[in-house]
Amino acid sequence: MSDDSNTENDDAESASGPPARPISAIARRCLGVLVEKAKTTPDNYPLSLAGIITGCNQKSNRDPKMDVDEGDALRALDELREAGAVREIQGSGRVTKYRHAAYEWFDVDSPGSAIMTELLLRGPQTLGEIRTRANRMHPFVDLTATQAEVDSLMAKGLVEAITPAGRGQTFAHCLYTPIERQHLAAKVEKRAAAEAPATGPKASPGSLANENRIDKIQGRLDEVTARLEALEKKLADLES
Structure with missing residues (x-):
């Protein structure tokens, strides 16, 4: 794997961008793809729109799987440019290309950006998963080193x-986003309840009621998320 320090340091300019803030799921995927490709395939970086779409939709190293089209990617890149996380440049043959500004946007170095990229591309993970997967972008000697970087983040x-x-x-x-955080919290609670030892005390009526409440909340969040995505698509179609 090529050393990415020269390529990525070009993105760490003296002017600092806005602090990192919540962004949409597709914007997070696009940003993760840009940082990943800068580290793993620097010869093909910066990326064209087509390259970003391919990276967003690839089957490996991604969770959840996505089906991002050109309109989705352009809207996400506009969001990232406005946030200060991505820059648009003119490539060879007048092809528009994109490069990340993650170093200053996150205020991190190479180890931190590798961990953030894995979390952006694959979602929540254990320390061991983070170390194993982020090693393809930055070597972590052991779990202690990984924990230290996670603590810093x-x-x-x-x-x-x-x-x-x-x-x-x-x-x-x-x-x-706030809705996604609520959805994630509900999933974590449900998983913890499901993984509780079967030999433990018999579930009380109150705990069963809480599990039912969590299921209902998650169902409602799923419905709200689906409606929001449908509305965003309609608004985007109207604008275009």
Whole structure:
């Protein structure tokens, strides 16, 4: 793998952009793709619109799978440019290309950007998963080094632990929208309830009621998210 330091340092200009803030799911995917490709295939970076779409929709190293089209990608890139996370440049043959500004937008170095990229591309993960997957972009010698970097990102407000400390503790980035954060919290609660030891005390009526309430909340959040996505698509179609 080529050293990405020269390519990526071009993005860390003296002027600092706005602080990182919640962005849409497709915008997060586009930003993750740009940082990933800058690190893993620097000869093909910056990326064209077609390259970004291909990276968003690839089957490996992605969760959830997406089916991003040109309109989706352009709207996401506009969102990222307005936020200060992406820059548009003129490539060879007058082809418009895009490069990330993640280093200053996140205020991170190469290890931090590798972890943020994995969380953007694959969602919540354990420390072991983060280390294994981020190693393709930056080498982490052990879990202690990975934990130190995660702690640094948590101190910056970029990462949070979404499950209790201990074996299997899971971490997520903090760029989810408010509705997505509620949805994620509901999923975590439901998973924790499902993974409770079967030999434990018999579930009380109150705990069963809480599980039913969580299921209902998650169902409602799914409906709200679907409606919002449909409305956003209609508005985008009207604008175009």
